[in-house]
Amino acid sequence: MVDLIEYLPILLFLGVALVLSSAFVFLPMIAARFTGAHQPTPEKLTEYECGFPAFEDSRSQFDVRFYLVAILFIIFDLEAAFLFPWAVSVFDLGWAAWISMMIFIGELGLGLAYAWKVGALDWE
Template sequence: MSAIYANNYVIVAIFLLLGILLPVATVHFVGPLLRPKRPNEEKLKTYESGNDPIGNSWVRFNVKYYIFALMFVIFDVETLFLYPWAVAYNQLGLFALVEMVIFITLLVIGLIYAWRKKVLEWS
């Protein structure tokens, strides 16, 4: 059993390594041998529809993105609780169901609140 366990994570490590190796090898090792490199002032300029870029591009952006990120964190954490609950559900019985109904209801109230406050609208 423990051999299988170790082997499984050896495979995961191999896959992760291959996933990193392919872009690194092609872009940084194989690529430079094949492609030209003739940079000039114009090429290295930031693209802005053909005009000279105005100001810095790291500008302020819509606060809505933060609100969606916040919503995502809340509901992603909810799923984090739902997964182990779902796996062990058959052993837990009715008590677990009632508890999870309460938990989901609490979050749904949050969702309804966000809905009513027009947070989910993109305007």
């Protein structure tokens, strides 16, 4: 039978995480109440990201090409995430690791060439 005292560090960690996450959520709300930041004025409600009002409804649909570019970005970002640890340890792993990474990069290159060929990267 496992003693419950062995779970004390985990429970302490979870308690500290709960207290800190609650503080990060509720302390800014309390500070906003005391500083008056919760009272909106016309200046506070103006556009601040681009400087001018939006042209269309915010619930309008995006073009599919936007999602294709986003997916391609995620794929090549993940490639970089796999490539760095491989580059650090490739000399210890041998030729099998090098060949498998070249196959992986080749598949990604073929995918990029296909996306380029079908026009997924063209923006009008």
